[in-house]
Amino acid sequence: xxxxxxxxxxxxxxxxxxxxxxxxxxxxxxxxxxxxxxxxxxxxxxxxxxxxxxxxxxxxxxxxxxxxxxxxxxxxxxxxxxxxxxxxxxxxxxxxxxxxxxxxxxxxxxxxxxxxxxxxxxxxxxxxxxxxxxxxxxxxxxxxxxxxxxxxxxxxxxxxxxxxxxxxxxxxxxxxxxxxxxxxxxxxxxxxxxxxxxxxxxxxxxxxxxxxxxxxxxxxxxxxxxxxxxxxxxxxxxxxxxxxxxxxxxxxxxxxxxxxxxxxxxxxxxxxxxxxxxxxxxxxxxxxxxxxxxxxxxxxxxxxxxxxxxxxxxxxxxxxxxxxxxxxxxxxx
Amino acid sequence: xxxxxxxxxxxxxxxxxxxxxxxxxxxxxxxxxxxxxxxxxxxxxxxxxxxxxxxxxxxxxxxxxxxxxxxxxxxxxxxxxxxxxxxxxxxxxxxxxxxxxxxxxxxxxxxxxxxxxxxxxxxxxxxxxxxxxxxxxxxxxxxxxxxxxxxxxxxxxxxxxxxxxxxxxxxxxxxxxxxxxxxxxxxxxxxxxxxxxxxxxxxxxxxxxxxxxxxxxxxxxxxxxxxxxxxxxxxxxxxxxxxxxxxxxxxxxxxxxxxxxxxxxxxxxxxxxxxxxxxxxxx
Numbered sequence: 276x277x278x279x280x281x282x283x284x285x286x287x288x289x290x291x292x293x294x295x296x297x298x299x300x301x302x303x304x305x306x307x308x309x310x311x312x313x314x315x316x317x318x319x320x321x322x323x324x325x326x327x328x329x330x331x332x333x334x335x336x337x338x339x340x341x342x343x344x345x346x347x348x349x350x351x352x353x354x355x356x357x358x359x360x361x362x363x364x365x366x367x368x369x370x371x372x373x374x375x376x377x378x379x380x381x382x383x384x385x386x387x388x389x390x391x392x393x394x395x396x397x398x399x400x401x402x403x404x405x406x407x408x409x410x411x412x413x414x415x416x417x418x419x420x421x422x423x424x425x426x427x428x429x430x431x432x433x434x435x436x437x438x439x440x441x442x443x444x445x446x447x448x449x450x451x452x453x454x455x456x457x458x459x460x461x462x463x464x465x466x467x468x469x470x471x472x473x474x475x476x477x478x479x480x481x482x483x484x485x486x487x488x489x490x491x492x493x494x495x496x497x498x499x500x501x502x503x504x505x506x507x508x509x510x511x512x513x514x515x516x517x518x519x520x521x522x523x524x525x526x527x528x529x530x531x532x533x534x535x536x537x538x539x540x541x542x543x544x545x546x547x548x549x550x551x552x553x554x555x556x557x558x559x560x561x562x563x564x565x566x567x568x569x570x571x572x573x574x575x576x577x578x579x580x581x582x583x584x585x586x587x588x589x590x591x592x593x594x595x596x597x598x599x600x601x602x603x604x605x606x607x608x
Numbered sequence: 609x610x611x612x613x614x615x616x617x618x619x620x621x622x623x624x625x626x627x628x629x630x631x632x633x634x635x636x637x638x639x640x641x642x643x644x645x646x647x648x649x650x651x652x653x654x655x656x657x658x659x660x661x662x663x664x665x666x667x668x669x670x671x672x673x674x675x676x677x678x679x680x681x682x683x684x685x686x687x688x689x690x691x692x693x694x695x696x697x698x699x700x701x702x703x704x705x706x707x708x709x710x711x712x713x714x715x716x717x718x719x720x721x722x723x724x725x726x727x728x729x730x731x732x733x734x735x736x737x738x739x740x741x742x743x744x745x746x747x748x749x750x751x752x753x754x755x756x757x758x759x760x761x762x763x764x765x766x767x768x769x770x771x772x773x774x775x776x777x778x779x780x781x782x783x784x785x786x787x788x789x790x791x792x793x794x795x796x797x798x799x800x801x802x803x804x805x806x807x808x809x810x811x812x813x814x815x816x817x818x819x820x821x822x823x824x825x826x827x828x829x830x831x832x833x834x835x836x837x838x839x840x841x842x843x844x845x846x847x848x849x850x851x852x853x854x855x856x857x858x859x860x861x862x863x864x865x866x867x868x869x870x871x872x873x874x875x876x877x878x879x880x881x882x883x884x885x886x887x888x889x890x891x
Binding site for chain 2: 350
């Protein structure tokens, strides 16, 4: 009799763990403009896993890339992080020791399954005739862009402006610094994240031009409707690579490594790349990119590694406390 | 008819009318208009859109989470509030003033500061962070953190409502009960509680309204996981940022309705038990 009880107990424990193994939940901690993208990706991935017999539920959290990284360091249980730039995941590796320092080498293409770039969003008909970076410093023009200290998109925008100025005939670092200094004098308010800046420009009608992620600009044109805005591509911009990574310490403790890895690899599949392109992120898959080529004009793009010596250096030079941004930006002047 | 003489204690008619109009306009612009706009925006896409937005799973989850957090925080703060008020009003002890000041702390400290303090204590790099992580206990970015933050900001409501009332009532009745041989608990149940029940009710209603509406402290501790740790106020912001204006204002309307319901219950009870209420004020 006792033995039967014992066997029953063992069987029920086994059954419970087996049921648990097929019921997995992941948390994806992401940045601001990916809300719509990951809602669709999560559904597609869950369907794919369902076909294999596993029930996977993926939750998402969104916010400014820098503050999201901070939350993960403080203990937000992210199985995967999908942030706006490598420096923020570097911070999790450095300050939180939650994943190895060489995390960016683990997945193809700098661990960035999609890219984007910085564009100008202007009001319909481009009344202020804004065509290129140089036009942004015209007297009286108001430029909307979030705070590079907290927003990933804003850091890409700042670097794109810097790069343009440095590449002009006779351009150098000093001239680039002068240009971004003049540019940020035209910024009336620095929001903390990309989405807040977009809402300020569209819903509240603030400013003449929004420096925006390409995907965010397309999305707001779609959401606000009526053709009230148009996108202007400058003569050159920057290749923005928003990277993804599994958070080792957390997936190992939650025993979700296999699913988390599958989730990130799924982002590189043609199916996910289609979703990526439909949400106006630039897909890495050449076939998908060709199919959606019309919505992604080619333009010369600076890269963080070639033109700025990598994120570690760019972050320290430009955005750290006392860095170039702190030297050039004085509120209210 | 003799000419109407203005009494020295009475203001002229034009002044009364102007003051009344100013007060009314102020209330209309500051209180009524925003409330009307919330409901108007919520119904901007039609009644169907409103109900679709309300039954969205993530929205339902946020409503459930807010109600759950309030359901835990309010009873705890009620028990605490009664205990504190009882101790302060009926007994003398050293450090009493200090305790009263301490109870007021959440009123004067910004909720964001409160949130950050809990991050410092329970965060991965905080005092207990590594111990908690080793035992797989989640406080931050989970229900316990949200409840803690809610308890912190709603801490004073019940106590603050009861202390002046109980001090006012003095301790004569309790002392009488004690001389007649009633136990402490029996005295509380039969003598003190009936005397304070109105104050207690207001305290609980206010505490509940604030618990449902808290944004700052909870936003620091929530992690903003959609459908899991997003409370109603946080969910409103999320929907608004997602360009889902109907959804955002639908949840806002529900939150406003819960607040109005609180006021309605309070008014109804006041009306229903008007006589008893008047009697208890004579104490």
